[in-house]
Amino acid sequence: MRNTPVAGDDGTLAAPPGTTAAPPGTVRRAGRLARSVPLAVPALVSLALGLWGIDRHDSMWRDESVTYQVAHRSLGDLWGLLGHIDAVHGLYYLLMHAVFAVWEGGGLVALRLPSTVATALAVAGVGAIGARLAGRLAGTLAGLVLAVLPVTQQYAQEGRSYALVTAGVTWATYFFVRAAGDLRGAGGVHAAEKPRTGNPPPGADVRPGGGSPDRWWVAYALALGIAAWLHEFAVLAPAAHGLTLWWARATRRMWFGWGIAAGCATAALLPLVVVSAGQAEQQLGWLGRPGPSAWLQFVAVSAAGALLCRLLLRAGSADALVRLSLPLLIAPTGLLMTVSLVKPWYVDRYVLYGMTGLALPAGAVLARAIGRRHRLAPVPRAPAACLTAVVAVAVLLPWSLLVRSPQSRKDDVVAVAHAVERTARQGDAVLFMPSRRREWLLSYPRIHDRLDDLALARPPASSRTLQGTELPASEIRRRILAAHRVIALTDPPGQPLDPFPEEKVKRQLLSEDFEVCERVPLLGAQLLVYARPGHCRPVVPP
Structure with missing residues (x-):
């Protein structure tokens, strides 16, 4: 029979009768x-x-x-x-x-x-x-x-x-x-x-x-x-x-x-x-x-x-x-x-x-x-424990992999920023539809600052807001009509459209005065390149 330590009255471990007690420091550790x-x-x-x-x-x-x-x-x-x-x-x-x-x-x-x-x-x-x-x-x-x-x-x-x-x-x-x-x-x-x-x-x-x-x-x-x-x-x-x-x-x-x-x-x-x-x-x-x-x-x-x-x-x-x-x-x-x-x-x-x-x-x-x-012997119980562990891993691993993928979230700001960087040319303008999607580029000011943000009135920091403030609909109209090529960052098709006048004028002018040159679907987003009719250039594969 093994000499197993027993608990003393104070809750600490003590050596069983007939054995040499371990040093107190060892027991405490x-x-x-x-x-x-x-x-x-x-x-x-x-x-x-x-x-x-x-x-x-x-x-x-x-x-x-x-x-x-x-x-x-x-x-x-x-x-x-x-x-x-x-x-x-x-x-x-x-x-x-x-x-x-x-x-x-x-x-x-x-x-x-x-x-x-x-x-x-x-x-x-x-x-x-x-x-x-x-x-x-x-x-x-x-x-x-x-x-x-x-x-x-x-x-x-x-x-x-x-x-x-x-x-x-x-x-x-x-x-x-x-x-x-x-x-x-x-x-x-x-x-x-x-x-x-x-x-x-x-x-x-x-x-x-x-x-x-x-x-x-x-x-x-x-x-x-x-x-x-x-x-x-x-x-x-x-x-x-x-x-x-x-x-x-x-x-x-x-x-x-x-x-x-x-x-x-x-x-x-x-x-x-x-x-x-x-x-x-x-x-x-x-x-x-x-x-x-x-x-x-x-x-x-x-x-x-x-x-x-x-x-x-x-x-x-x-x-x-x-x-x-x-x-x-x-x-x-x-x-x-x-x-x-x-x-x-x-x-x-x-x-x-x-x-x-x-x-x-x-x-x-x-x-x-x-x-x-259990009445079962230790030998059969060991495989049962291993089988349980294997089943748990098999169930949890796909979920663990999923939550570590971009697809586990609503969108991917990094992918949007990289798509804009690949697509944008010198002098391009950008519109965010709706305006709260400006967040897709705010963490990448190097990319955002290359583009002419047609609707932006005051940037986020100076306006004390998260995505900045936008111009009134009349001023947005004037600036869109002066543009030649616009990159629009929008929600995927089928999402509800904001009823605000500023958002309506963006959609109206792009559909009436521009044509779609390129459409890039992204996770939770899409990038559309608009240009004046007849001014779309063929997209050259990278």
Whole structure:
């Protein structure tokens, strides 16, 4: 029989009777190493996945282009922009401004690396939560589940704030768990919720001396406040935490601590709410109400999470994890979709952090399946585990490859800029139809400045806008009629046409006074070369 270390009264490892005890320093190092596994292993896997193909075949879509060109503005121009639009992303833009100030030549890697690192932090946070509530194996597997989800991999390589918001909410949730006494019946949860056996899950990190709940509530408020300043809809996370406390039958003290912390985080957000409220129409005016497909997706994901939680409850394990996960998965998304029936504000990436509520029970279920004692001998179980791993890779690999391709986004700014560079001649003019598609060239000023932008009145920085301001329809008409060759950058055929007079005059004059010389279809865009009738030159292949 092997001499296996046993746990002492203080939670540290001790040598079994009749053996020589290991040095205390060795035991402590071994304990720290074991406790770091649920954080480190998923984080390293997430980091590797994020760095894999981070340039996405040298592509960038228009939302990332906004980040790129805004982050390169001066602090004065950036501050002026936030007073007019995009205040909700202000903290993120300031962060990216600092990134490019330090790493000017970083290009697409610098644009996406903060999201890659933030995803690794979020995955580590899920591992920490899972280890705390269901054991180290469950925490490790939960972190790995979140890391390999295609939606996680997508936003780990996105030059926007959503991965950073997920990291902030995830660690706020960890601090919430610590402040609430792990939701296990200790530190404020009703005594009826204590585990039947009185023992924590195997491998759970329940060391004594966790510190006063007050400091964890302070950490919770800070993490939540940062996440909300990165994107306001992070403020929906406390609603999920409140449901968790209700489900766990928390004491008044826990409700008081949570209420003060969540209230402080919300109060700190009020200046941003006041500014962004005046920008809501132009910021979110393009959104429609959630359609049947969005509701179906929400119901399917929620049902999957509920099924996983049901399996855990039937097994009589990880009750606290269930109470935490299910509200986090359902409440923020459900609230935002419900509000969007009146005020269309819902986009799934705005509540991306809800996916942690799916990863946590998935990791716990996997851990239970691995830890169960089967009647099967170890030899047959090994091939079964290998087969499961092969099936998982076969299912996930196509999705992983897809999110690293240009086709995974709505358009490709880089491809549009390169097409314009190949097509444009000296003296050519350019029109963006609609005007917001000017974003396709704003991250490439070297190319944009070669062309005569017929409709542009004031450029983005000086006008404190994202895409600049355009001339009135009469002036656009005069300038188009004076042009001889125009490159038009438009949406693909079949997209809705803007009804504004400025857009109507562009379409009318190009169709009546010019002819199409060349049409170049692109991902989410098309390039059309117009010239006066009879002045089209044959296109010479490169």
